[in-house]
Amino acid sequence: MDEPPAGVWDRELEELFLRVGARFARVEPRRRMRDYVRGLLGPVGRKNGWQLAEYAGHATPDGLQHLLARSRWNADSVRDDLQQYIADQLGDDNRVLMLDDTGFVKKGETSAGVQRQYSGTAGRTENCQIGVFAAYATSRGHALVDRELYLPKSWTDNQDRCQAAHVPDQRIFSTKGDLARDIIRRAHDSPLRFSWVTADAAYGQDGHFRRFIEDDLRLHYVVAVPKSQQVHGPRIEDRFRREAPPEAWKRLSAGPGAKGERVYDWAGALLPVVWERDGDEPTRRRWMIARRSISDPDEIAYFLASAPLDTTLTDLARIAGCRWKIEECFQSAKNECGLDEYEVRRYTGWYRHITLAMLAHAFLAAMATLEREKGVATMTHPTSWTSRRPRSVVSWQLAHHPGTAAITL
Numbered sequence: 001m002d003e004p005p006a007g008v009w010d011r012e013l014e015e016l017f018l019r020v021g022a023r024f025a026r027v028e029p030r031r032r033m034r035d036y037v038r039g040l041l042g043p044v045g046r047k048n049g050w051q052l053a054e055y056a057g058h059a060t061p062d063g064l065q066h067l068l069a070r071s072r073w074n075a076d077s078v079r080d081d082l083q084q085y086i087a088d089q090l091g092d093d094n095r096v097l098m099l100d101d102t103g104f105v106k107k108g109e110t111s112a113g114v115q116r117q118y119s120g121t122a123g124r125t126e127n128c129q130i131g132v133f134a135a136y137a138t139s140r141g142h143a144l145v146d147r148e149l150y151l152p153k154s155w156t157d158n159q160d161r162c163q164a165a166h167v168p169d170q171r172i173f174s175t176k177g178d179l180a181r182d183i184i185r186r187a188h189d190s191p192l193r194f195s196w197v198t199a200d201a202a203y204g205q206d207g208h209f210r211r212f213i214e215d216d217l218r219l220h221y222v223v224a225v226p227k228s229q230q231v232h233g234p235r236i237e238d239r240f241r242r243e244a245p246p247e248a249w250k251r252l253s254a255g256p257g258a259k260g261e262r263v264y265d266w267a268g269a270l271l272p273v274v275w276e277r278d279g280d281e282p283t284r285r286r287w288m289i290a291r292r293s294i295s296d297p298d299e300i301a302y303f304l305a306s307a308p309l310d311t312t313l314t315d316l317a318r319i320a321g322c323r324w325k326i327e328e329c330f331q332s333a334k335n336e337c338g339l340d341e342y343e344v345r346r347y348t349g350w351y352r353h354i355t356l357a358m359l360a361h362a363f364l365a366a367m368a369t370l371e372r373e374k375g376v377a378t379m380t381h382p383t384s385w386t387s388r389r390p391r392s393v394v395s396w397q398l399a400h401h402p403g404t405a406a407i408t409l
Contacts, residue, residue, distance in 0.1 A: 012363070016363055017037075037363075047338025067352070101202075103131075111350075113130065131354065134146040145187065205226055224301060224303055232271065252265075267292075284306055287307060337357045
């Protein structure tokens with residue numbers, strides 16, 4: 001007889017707790033960590049200190065607050081365990097690392113890193129904190145795997161303010177791109193195995209970011225860029241609108257979505273080999289790519305890519321489509337695991353809450369995979385829980401028709 005769903009959840013969660021338990025030297029913070037994560041996974045209305053404590057059966061939130069603020073444990077060590085867990089649970093041969101940031105709207109001026117700044121989450125300028133995140137996706141699932149808090153210069157240039165929020169003295173100003181590179185480097189050195197990196201235009205437009213991925217780490221990428229991005233001189237928008245022949249456009253899927261395959265018209269062109277970087281026998285080629293809406297042909301998104309020689313436009317469309325998975329991670333981690341419902345103001349507390357919320361989210365991702373592959377009958381929380389330089393030419397990749405070939409312009 002199959003094990004009941006609640007039993008599967010309990011057993012799998014206990015195994016996860018065993019993985020990270022050694023990061024907590026004393027039994028009290030270890031128990032509080034377990035209560036905290038169970039609360040983040042549980043049917044708690046708003047996952048703040050009081051409600052999580054009530055769900056765990058605590059008289060006050062003091063113990064859980066102590067876990068985030070004053071207990072002796074290292075959130076980065078838990079993150080490392082989380083990455084090993086995701087590698088074990090979701091790893092396969094189709095692996096992509098995605099980078100993006102998300103905002104956390106906050107009141108006041110004391111929460112570490114808070115200021116009025118643009119939040120893509122809200123779509124406007126808000127008083128908020130910004131976190132830079134990485135998610136890991138394979139054909140088996142996807143989950144958040146790393147995080148960094150962005151500290152604007154209004155913080156790093158104010159020592160008193162940083163000391164009040166317990167920001168480490170060694171923390172200096174880093175752009176979001178700097179933080180993203182740190183995250184990618186750590187992931188590259190972790191048990192996570194991946195060949196591709198994706199990111200939105202905020203990161204993709206940065207040539208240093210692209211070279212870091214391609215030259216320093218020898219990875220491949222598909223990154224969004226703005227329409228104003230220059231590609232061997234002209235803007236990428238102008239190159240596609242003026243140069244792309246009609247037959248260059250091909251209808252392809254960017255991967256499955258909530259309503260089925262996400263289909264667009266795609267066009268891609270191979271860019272000239274850069275001899276200084278690639279030599280006489282390159283092992284990779286760079287692309288410029290456009291994705292056009294079927295319902296609104298004026299809606300076009302642009303990408304740059306660096307890929308193995310045998311990569312097709314179909315492959316690149318799929319990789320580009322993976323970027324949306326980090327948005328799904330943000331949504332589910334906020335809706336299901338309280339990623340944005342913290343009440344901590346200090347730097348350390350932010351990292352601890354976010355890491356434990358990511359741990360809860362990773363567990364949900366692992367359970368979703370188990371459900372699909374082993375037929376576990378639930379994806380809701382069990383009710384039993386109480387707690388050289390060539391000419392600058394490009395080669396357009398045409399849709400396949402008999403007798404046609406690539407056109408060089």
